[in-house]
Amino acid sequence: MAFDLNIDKHKKVHFIGIGGVSMSGLAAILLTKGYRVSGSDSKESEVLNKLREANAEIYIGHKKENLRNVDLVVYTAAIPADNPELIEAKAQNIELMDRAEFLGYIMKGHKYNVAIAGTHGKTTTTSMLSHITIEANLDPTILVGGDVDAIHGNYKIGESEYFVTEACEYKASFLKFYPYIGIILNIDADHLDYYRDINHIEDTFKKFSDLIPDDGYLVGCAEDPRVVEVLNYAKCKTLSYGFDKGDVTAGNISFNNKGCATFTVFHHHKELFDVTLSTTGRHNILNALATICTSLILEIPNEAVINGLAACKGAHKRFEYKGEFNGATIIDDYAHHPVEIAATLNTAKLIPHNKVYCVFQPHTYTRTKTLFDDFTTCFKDSDELILMDIYAAREKDTGLVSSDELGDSIRAKGFNCINLHSHEEVANYLKNKVKKDDLVLTVGAGDVVKVGELLLNS
Numbered sequence: 476m477a478f479d480l481n482i483d484k485h486k487k488v489h490f491i492g493i494g495g496v497s498m499s500g501l502a503a504i505l506l507t508k509g510y511r512v513s514g515s516d517s518k519e520s521e522v523l524n525k526l527r528e529a530n531a532e533i534y535i536g537h538k539k540e541n542l543r544n545v546d547l548v549v550y551t552a553a554i555p556a557d558n559p560e561l562i563e564a565k566a567q568n569i570e571l572m573d574r575a576e577f578l579g580y581i582m583k584g585h586k587y588n589v590a591i592a593g594t595h596g597k598t599t600t601t602s603m604l605s606h607i608t609i610e611a612n613l614d615p616t617i618l619v620g621g622d623v624d625a626i627h628g629n630y631k632i633g634e635s636e637y638f639v640t641e642a643c644e645y646k647a648s649f650l651k652f653y654p655y656i657g658i659i660l661n662i663d664a665d666h667l668d669y670y671r672d673i674n675h676i677e678d679t680f681k682k683f684s685d686l687i688p689d690d691g692y693l694v695g696c697a698e699d700p701r702v703v704e705v706l707n708y709a710k711c712k713t714l715s716y717g718f719d720k721g722d723v724t725a726g727n728i729s730f731n732n733k734g735c736a737t738f739t740v741f742h743h744h745k746e747l748f749d750v751t752l753s754t755t756g757r758h759n760i761l762n763a764l765a766t767i768c769t770s771l772i773l774e775i776p777n778e779a780v781i782n783g784l785a786a787c788k789g790a791h792k793r794f795e796y797k798g799e800f801n802g803a804t805i806i807d808d809y810a811h812h813p814v815e816i817a818a819t820l821n822t823a824k825l826i827p828h829n830k831v832y833c834v835f836q837p838h839t840y841t842r843t844k845t846l847f848d849d850f851t852t853c854f855k856d857s858d859e860l861i862l863m864d865i866y867a868a869r870e871k872d873t874g875l876v877s878s879d880e881l882g883d884s885i886r887a888k889g890f891n892c893i894n895l896h897s898h899e900e901v902a903n904y905l906k907n908k909v910k911k912d913d914l915v916l917t918v919g920a921g922d923v924v925k926v927g928e929l930l931l932n933s
Contacts, residue, residue: 486546490514491537491560494522495551497574497641500618500630502526504581507632515541515560525628539563546570549577552646553869575648578618582638582653585616589769590642590652592683593660593696594676595815597641599754600660600762602790604639605631607766607783611775613637621790621809637773645669647679655691656772657683658765662701663814668841668870677701687711694768696761697721714772716764723768725760734825736760740767748777754789756822792924794822798931802911804828805927811838811920813849819918820856829912833857834901834926836919837865837878844876851884857916859908860885860892861901866921898922902929 488505490498493514499522502512506529513532516523523533534541539559542548548564551574564571572580582588591601598620606625608615615637617623618630642649642657645666662680664673684693684705693709695702697720706713715721718728725738727749734755740747750767752759763784770780789795792809799805804826810819816835823831833854837843843850843865854860862882865872882894895901905926909915915930917923 484509485511487511487513487544488547488549489542489545489560489564491548491550491554491558492516493526493531493533494518494520495553495574496620496629497578497618498549498551499523499526501549501574501577501581502531503529503630504616504632506531513541513543513545522628542567542569547572549574552648573648573651575643575651578640579651579653582640585638586636586655587773588638588640588652588654589656589658590640590649590654590683591658591660591765592642592644592649592680593658593702594644594663594665595812595818596660596758596762597643598790598809599759599793600658600765601639601641602793603754603763603784603787604766604769606787607770607775607780608637608639608773610783610786611770611779613773613775615639619790621792623790624788625786642683644676644679644683647682649683650679650686652683652686654683654687656769657687657691657693658769659683659693659695659702659705660762660765661696661699661814662705663812664846665812665842667845668839673701677704680705681708684709684711692772694765694772696765698761714768716761716768718760721764723764723771725764728757728760730757730825732827734822740764742771748781750781750784752784753787755794756818756825758818758822759789794819797917797924797927800915800930800933801906801909803909803913803915805915805917805930807917807924807927809920810918811842813846813853816850816853816918817856819916820854823914823916824856826914827912828914829910830858831856831914831916832859832861832905832909833916833918834861834863834905834923836863836917836921836923837881838920839868839870840865840872840875841870843878843881847876847881847884850881851888854885854890854892858891860890861904862892862894863898863901863919863923864896866919866923868921898925898929901926902933905930906933 494516515534697715697717716723
């Protein structure tokens with residue numbers, strides 16, 4: 476590779492899609508190291524203003540003219556092949572690197588890289604570990620897939636050998652990383668526009684475990700049979716966790732009226748300490764145990780673990796309290812996979828309430844189609860489901876599947892479900908329905924959050 480992070484500080488790096496959650500963090504790392512950085516994005520955002528303040532050249536819209544004296548172009552898997560900047564970079568023979576490869580390249584400069592993988596819970600777990608490592612004064616560099624209050628955004632630039640990042644399995648991009656500790660939270664069927672089936676996904680996680688050096692660790696959930704398969708396969712050291720399976724377990728579990736757990740942590744049946752979480756739901760006990768395993772490996776003091784987990788309220792859009800309307804509580808959640816949706820609605824059950832109204836916006840046509848049957852059964856813990864149109868994200872509507880079809884199948888199973896199409900339509904419908912002590916959940920990875928904002932601003 477022609478580009479070298481250590482000696483090429485005079486060179487200029489251009490990011491296509493610089494406003495993205497991971498891309499903005501990578502750009503910020505380079506800016507902190509004194510590199511010249513430019514980048515383009517489709518629309519303005521607060522993240523772009525933050526990068527401008529750090530001296531990045533920012534362009535709105537993708538145009539070939541944006542590549543001015545550029546030495547390296549970084550792009551994401553979501554950038555289409557007909558992007559004008561990508562085409563221009565090839566025409567000018569500028570070196571190209573995809574986001575995952577570039578992130579791996581930066582990780583190489585750190586000793587204690589923690590890569591947090593799994594189908595669900597990556598952002599929350601990364602947020603928890605961020606709080607713990609900051610509390611322990613490890614001064615980590617952090618890249619997280621959501622906004623975390625403790626680091627005032629989605630990244631933190633540290634000066635130490637510790638690096639904490641999410642490791643996304645989409646298009647097997649995490650195989651370009653250099654983990655010292657790899658965490659696998661769970662393995663479920665997702666991203667089936669890329670993977671053939673669940674076995675292909677599991678095999679890719681096995682390849683992820685192969686990246687960990689012999690003296691490194693794979694941390695995995697003993698409650699998940701597919702993760703156990705990977706733990707048994709791994710050639711490095713392993714540490715497992717679960718409610719009552721694995722090396723590190725949770726006992727004496729109780730929940731407060733906000734749905735947050737208190738529990739005792741055991742290591743090989745020996746009592747270590749008690750933890751109280753500020754993140755909601757039973758599933759977050761498992762996420763916390765993953766960070767506790769990591770803390771044991773890194774010899775982080777118990778006090779830092781206890782205080783870090785207590786301080787962590789999770790990332791934005793993860794069961795995030797948005798406000799009250801007519802005495803009803805509005806909560807926004809990023810869940811977009813049936814397993815995540817079931818966990819979100821399960822968490823809602825822990826909170827005293829009257830009715831649960833779930834507003835769900837399916838995310839991508841391929842996910843809706845491939846997991847269609849699971850989507851028809853995962854809403855059973857809601858009193859009423861309001862289905863919005865499918866959020867296309869990176870896809871085009873080819874008639875593969877529709878939200879109306881999904882609604883018909885859900886109604887055929889006897890669930891209370893209606894289809895509405897615009898944010899305004901949903902907000903107006905709820906205005907006349909919700910009462911004191913109801914819960915309104917806006918659920919999905921698109922822009923369903925606008926429904927709650929319309930209610931709160933009405």
